[in-house]
Amino acid sequence: MNALLMSRRDAVTLAIFALVVLTMPVWLQPFGAAYPGLMQKFAIYAIFAIGFNILFGLTGYLSFGHAAFLGVGSYTAVWSFKLLTMDALPAIAFAIILSGLLAVVIGYLSLRRSGIYFSILTLAFAQMCYNLAYSVLTPITNGETSLQLNLRDPRIIDSALAPRPAGLPSAGLFGHTFTGLEGFYFCAAALLIAFFIAQKIFASPFGMMLRGIKSNQTRMNYTGFNTRPYALSAFVISGMYAGLAGALLAVTDPLAGAERMQWTASGEVVLMTILGGVGTLIGPVLGAWIIKYFENIFSAFNEQIVSRFFDFLPAGAHEVVTAVASKFVGEGWNLTLGLVFVLIVVFLPGGIMEGVRRIAHLFDKSRRAPKAPAKLSTQPAE
Amino acid sequence: MDAILAQLLNGLDKGGAYALIALGLTLVFGTLGVVNFAHGALFMLGAFCAVAFRQLITMETTTVDPGQLSPWGAPLEIKTPLAQTWFGDFGAVMIEYSVPLSIVLAIPVMLIIGIAMERGIIKHFYKRSHAEQILVTFGLAIVAQEVIKAIFGPNPISQPMPTSLRGAADVGLWLGMGPNVLTYPWWRLIYFVFSAAIIAAVFAFLRFTTFGMVVRAGMADRETVGLLGINIGHRFTIMFGLAAVVAGLAGVMYTPLVPPNYHLGMDFLVLSFVVVVVGGMGSLPGAVAAGFLLGILQSFASMAQVKGLIPGIDQIIIYLTAVIILLVRPRGLIGRRGMMES
Amino acid sequence: MAVPNVVLHVADVHKRFGGLHALADIDLQIEEGQTHAIIGPNGAGKSTLLNVCIGKLAPTSGTVVFDGQVLTGKKPHEINQLGIARVFQTPEIFADLSVLQNVMIPALAKRDGAFKLNLLRSLDSQTTIRAEAEDMLEDVGLFGRRDTLAGSLSRGDKRRMELAMCLIQHPRLLLLDEPTAGMSRHDTNTTIELLKKIKSRGMTKVIIEHDMHVVFSLADKISVLAQGRIIADGTPDEVRGNPKVQEAYLGGTHQ
Numbered sequence: 001m002n003a004l005l006m007s008r009r010d011a012v013t014l015a016i017f018a019l020v021v022l023t024m025p026v027w028l029q030p031f032g033a034a035y036p037g038l039m040q041k042f043a044i045y046a047i048f049a050i051g052f053n054i055l056f057g058l059t060g061y062l063s064f065g066h067a068a069f070l071g072v073g074s075y076t077a078v079w080s081f082k083l084l085t086m087d088a089l090p091a092i093a094f095a096i097i098l099s100g101l102l103a104v105v106i107g108y109l110s111l112r113r114s115g116i117y118f119s120i121l122t123l124a125f126a127q128m129c130y131n132l133a134y135s136v137l138t139p140i141t142n143g144e145t146s147l148q149l150n151l152r153d154p155r156i157i158d159s160a161l162a163p164r165p166a167g168l169p170s171a172g173l174f175g176h177t178f179t180g181l182e183g184f185y186f187c188a189a190a191l192l193i194a195f196f197i198a199q200k201i202f203a204s205p206f207g208m209m210l211r212g213i214k215s216n217q218t219r220m221n222y223t224g225f226n227t228r229p230y231a232l233s234a235f236v237i238s239g240m241y242a243g244l245a246g247a248l249l250a251v252t253d254p255l256a257g258a259e260r261m262q263w264t265a266s267g268e269v270v271l272m273t274i275l276g277g278v279g280t281l282i283g284p285v286l287g288a289w290i291i292k293y294f295e296n297i298f299s300a301f302n303e304q305i306v307s308r309f310f311d312f313l314p315a316g317a318h319e320v321v322t323a324v325a326s327k328f329v330g331e332g333w334n335l336t337l338g339l340v341f342v343l344i345v346v347f348l349p350g351g352i353m354e355g356v357r358r359i360a361h362l363f364d365k366s367r368r369a370p371k372a373p374a375k376l377s378t379q380p381a382e
Numbered sequence: 383m384d385a386i387l388a389q390l391l392n393g394l395d396k397g398g399a400y401a402l403i404a405l406g407l408t409l410v411f412g413t414l415g416v417v418n419f420a421h422g423a424l425f426m427l428g429a430f431c432a433v434a435f436r437q438l439i440t441m442e443t444t445t446v447d448p449g450q451l452s453p454w455g456a457p458l459e460i461k462t463p464l465a466q467t468w469f470g471d472f473g474a475v476m477i478e479y480s481v482p483l484s485i486v487l488a489i490p491v492m493l494i495i496g497i498a499m500e501r502g503i504i505k506h507f508y509k510r511s512h513a514e515q516i517l518v519t520f521g522l523a524i525v526a527q528e529v530i531k532a533i534f535g536p537n538p539i540s541q542p543m544p545t546s547l548r549g550a551a552d553v554g555l556w557l558g559m560g561p562n563v564l565t566y567p568w569w570r571l572i573y574f575v576f577s578a579a580i581i582a583a584v585f586a587f588l589r590f591t592t593f594g595m596v597v598r599a600g601m602a603d604r605e606t607v608g609l610l611g612i613n614i615g616h617r618f619t620i621m622f623g624l625a626a627v628v629a630g631l632a633g634v635m636y637t638p639l640v641p642p643n644y645h646l647g648m649d650f651l652v653l654s655f656v657v658v659v660v661g662g663m664g665s666l667p668g669a670v671a672a673g674f675l676l677g678i679l680q681s682f683a684s685m686a687q688v689k690g691l692i693p694g695i696d697q698i699i700i701y702l703t704a705v706i707i708l709l710v711r712p713r714g715l716i717g718r719r720g721m722m723e724s
Numbered sequence: 725m726a727v728p729n730v731v732l733h734v735a736d737v738h739k740r741f742g743g744l745h746a747l748a749d750i751d752l753q754i755e756e757g758q759t760h761a762i763i764g765p766n767g768a769g770k771s772t773l774l775n776v777c778i779g780k781l782a783p784t785s786g787t788v789v790f791d792g793q794v795l796t797g798k799k800p801h802e803i804n805q806l807g808i809a810r811v812f813q814t815p816e817i818f819a820d821l822s823v824l825q826n827v828m829i830p831a832l833a834k835r836d837g838a839f840k841l842n843l844l845r846s847l848d849s850q851t852t853i854r855a856e857a858e859d860m861l862e863d864v865g866l867f868g869r870r871d872t873l874a875g876s877l878s879r880g881d882k883r884r885m886e887l888a889m890c891l892i893q894h895p896r897l898l899l900l901d902e903p904t905a906g907m908s909r910h911d912t913n914t915t916i917e918l919l920k921k922i923k924s925r926g927m928t929k930v931i932i933e934h935d936m937h938v939v940f941s942l943a944d945k946i947s948v949l950a951q952g953r954i955i956a957d958g959t960p961d962e963v964r965g966n967p968k969v970q971e972a973y974l975g976g977t978h979q
Contacts, residue, residue: 007848062513109705113712116417116512120659121708124701127652131701136694205832205850206843208821212829215818222816223889224804224833233841263652267520274517332532338524345518346506 010199013281017195021188025181033293036184040252041292043187044245047194049272049284051241054201055234056270057279060214064119064266065106065126069099069239071133071261073246075140078147078256085157086169086177088186092247099243100236102129107235111228114217126266133258146257171251183252190248194241195281201237202281210234242269271337275344277353286352291337298333301326384554384564389681391553395570395639397677398577399425402632403654404661404669405584406625412664413597413621416504417512419519422651423526424626427495428488428633429642430530433539435484439464439476479544481638488634489627496626500619523647531644538641543569569638576635580628581670587624588666597621656704662714672715676700729756731897731928732777737786739772739952746772748952750786754897757926759919761939764949770932771813773949774901777930778810779803791896801838807896809889813905815882817889819875823866826874827857827888834893857892864888864918880911884918891922898922900931904938916941940964 006014020027024042028034052066076098077091084090110121133141141147149168158169172178178186201207212220213227220227250256259265272291277283307322326332348355407421442461450458466473476483503522507515547568554564588594597617633642640646657676661668682688683699695702707714732754739747746769754760764770775781777788779795788795795803804810809830818826831853836842861867864884869877874885883903890898903919904912912935919942923929933939939946939960946963948956956966963969 006846060513062516109709113708116516116663117659117708117712119516120655121705123652124656124704124708128698128701128705131697132694135697200846201843203846203848204843205836205845205847206841208825208829208847209832211821211825212818215820216816218800219816219818219889220829221800222804222810222812223830224801224838224893226799226801226838229839229841233843237843264648270517270520332528334524335528335532338521338528342503342518342521342525345514345521346503349510349514 006199007203010203014192014196014199017282017285018192021191022185024188025184031293031297033296036181037252038292038296039184040187040248041296042289043184043191044248044252045269045272045288045292046285047191047248048242048245048269049276049288050194050198050281051238051245052269053238053273053278053280053284054198054210054241055238056273057284058202058207058210058214059231059234061111061114061231061235062119062270063110063122063235063238064263064270065122065124066238066242066269067261067263067265068106068126068129069103069242070246070249070265071129071256071258072099072102073243074250074256074260075133075147075246076243077247077250078149078254079140081149081155081171081250081254082153083156085155086171087157088171088173088178088247088251091171091251092190092244095243095247095250096240097243099246100240103236103239103243104232107232107239111231111235123263123266126261126263130258130261130263133261141256141258143258146255149254168254171254178251187248187252190244194244195285198281206230206233271341273351275341275351277351280351280353283351283353290352294336295333298336384559385685387557387564388566389685390678391564391566391570393678393681394574394674395577395677396680397674398574399632399636399650399673400654400657400677401670401673402577402580403629403650404657404673405581405666406628407654407658408661408664408666408669409584409625409628410622411658412666413600414500414504414508414618416507417515417519418504419516419651419655420499420522420526421519421625421629422647422649422654423523424492424496424629424647425633425636425650425654426530426642426644426647427526428492428630429637429646430534430633431488431491431630432481432484432541432634432637433534433642435487436477436480436541439473439480443467481541481543481634484634485631488630492627492630493623495630496623497619499626500622504622505615505619523651527644527647534644536644538643540641541637543638547572573635573639577632580631584624584628585666593617593620653700656700658714660704660707660714665714668715676703679703730754731756731791732930733789734773734777735787735789737773737776737783737788739769739776739781740784746952747776747783750776750952750954752947752954754928754930755945756928758944759923759929759931759942761931761933761943761946762949763933763936763939763946766934768949769952770934770949771901772952774899774930774932778808778899804833804893804895805838807893808899809891809893809895809897810899811883811886811890811901811903813901815879815886817874817882817886819873821874822871823861823874823877823885824854824857824870826885827860827892828853830889831857831860831892860888860892861885863891863921865914878911880907880914883907883911883915887915887918887922891927896928898927898929900929900933902933902935903931904933904935912938 021043024039025034028039033039048066048070052063055066056062073095076095080091080094106122106125110118110125113121134143151168155164155169158164170177171183173186209220209225209230212223212225213231217227246256246260249260268291272287273284274287275290276285276287307318307326310318310321310325313321344351350357403421403425406424407418410416410418410421441464443464445460445462447458447460452458463473463477466477469476499522503518504515507518550565550567551571552561552564553566553571555561557564588598600617633646636642653676654673657672658669660676661670661672679699680696684696689696730753732752734750734752737747737750738745750773752760752762762770762773772781776783777795778800779788779798780800782796790803790806790808793806795806798806818829821829828847828850832850835853858867858870861870864887866881866885866888869881874882877885887903900919904915907915916938919929919931923942931939931942943960946956946958946960947954948963948966948969956963956969958966
């Protein structure tokens, strides 16, 4: 059978998704978000979240250490820029391979345990990577100053092919340097490929096995499956997704710092996935977009903007409301994020996708018998 | 020998903090079955009780005395801390000893925060999966730390320890060594003794009171105790409050050692989870033992000789220990079988 | 067949838990094509015996041999791949997957083995597996509910689905742990009918049961377990007439 064959429904989803992603520069205009830097982040973090969801959403294993793979991806890509070439493709290839290898090691060890023990193991491994990046690995990671390009970098391949340009180069493709929206379109292309592969995994027997592991690992074992290699494959795939995202971060801005590996970064991708909807294809993408959008917009708000926004209120109330509201924007954006997160977990454990489904269900009820919704529990694997 | 003793001592205060946090974490897990990722935040909130208390009593009223002139000829402004206005000379003593005194503020505040958290949110998560518990408490931790950041700002606020306790105790002298061979800062000694006292108090409470007996029975077999018609929920709420108080007190007393900032809790959370897991989920003695063990291990790993041997070991020792213990003894040092695995 | 072919041989098995002698001197031969019931009062060691049979518990001494292979120390998935399927006392199913998917998963396990990185082929293209699963659902009377979430089935339906999940693998040996436990009389009867239907296909089965009605309507051979020992062995009629059995198990309360 043709490996590219997919169900009509998936093909339609992919087409719509591609349209939405590629027209971002247009429809994000009214939201004030249509600039390359932010849109690149949308694409990159969507990849990160999609990958994370392949592990957490399908198998139920909650990893608290995925930022390690993101960081390794970034470091690898920057080193590829420094040593070989500014071309994005080799950088990405190396990043995926290296983060995949790291995922094999971490996953092999961590998956020997399940439940919260698994979460703690991944967390411990990621923290080790982070602490080492800041200390003994400084020759590789450049510690607190972050790994950056340097005028004295060898860039063997580039130097052999063309005279060295003055100043620091930027990443590109086949000798062409990304300018304007090209960087975004490159990331968008990567996102579409990543989304397509995730779709294939979701619709494959492999994907169903992963769901089986989440649903009832005992039954999987007594059904004749060796669940460990299945879970490990999911872990490695999601680690490679994170590596890809890390590499793209470096492609759009050739710089890699250890803070990218900190556990807060791991927490962020968990948040994106939960917010959007665990175990759904689109959910993590939405979650990533919403968090990155509001992080960008809200954190740029300041007291004046808030004050202007509440201008309609009478004088006394105006001051109070402004004072309170301004705690939630700008620096206080994380507070909003935390609150929203708590509310989502309490009231809408299936995330935005569950909300959408509930609303659709309300409109749909009269038309046809509802299809059984995929249950979106965040139950960890047994 | 001296060097080893010195490192042993160095590990004790940090170990005390780990043990106290881990104790509360285990108590909450053992009684309520809840994985509380906000427990580090409770430690941080405790630390900020000390900050708030000090800020409150050192708030100043300014009076202008026209009779006296400052060197540049303006009327002299006299600033009087509130505590001094209220309590006279005793106020000065209060300011001096603000850190230990803020325990008085921390106990009720932490109890209220703990009970409110349990009644408001945690209660609804008893029946939900560990992953969901982790997620909701993780959200709560973010909220707590951001609120503190909004009130107290992002920078660490150092808390002075009482002047009389600033020096170091000559521990070597007590052990029959020469003077100044082995010294240990007073405050860290106090912290160790303090944490040991709290741990002893918690254990005594659980062992010798009826309340504690029911709670221990509940930890061992929740359903049976529930079937006996004992209202366990009520007691669990109090247990959560108690765990919050323990974490809070650990935070209060820790402030002179590390100036608290809003993400202090997160820094300690990861470590204390590791401590709990190493000790064995649900085992109180395990949590305490592992707390001290890891504190001491960490202090040994930061010795120059050890670092010279294995570069970077001081940075990862805690996590490395956790990984090894989890892989070799999956239930931790004293863990019960099957805990937290589903 | 002149000489019956022994599929599962439990030889000289002892199992101790600390001071408790849970199984003593157990010797069982399960013959091909037969339905072998193991009965006994509560606490007699039935579940322990079953767990020893499938390698979940290692016997303190003795061996369990299935089709020439020693089962001791094998992992659950390896035992299944040898051809032993198991129905649990409380149905172990994939509650948040559809009924059809529940049955397709074991079919794939049969076809693909313990592990196959089958991630770029579409599930929809697995038409043979799907058809097979649908046929199986038809057999157990759940075809109409194939798109329902398995978790929302009634207990009886869950059991039938679990049975379908085992049967689709065409196991050489099927282990059933109290297949009618907690079922209504109606559900019990439909389950018995279903098991009889399977029996007519000649599949070897071991049933652990305490419901006499079920046992006597299905079993070719019965072993009676009491206090960790086999006290009687034979056809239903032989067992029924055995005074030791009446004393240990049937006596008094049963007619």
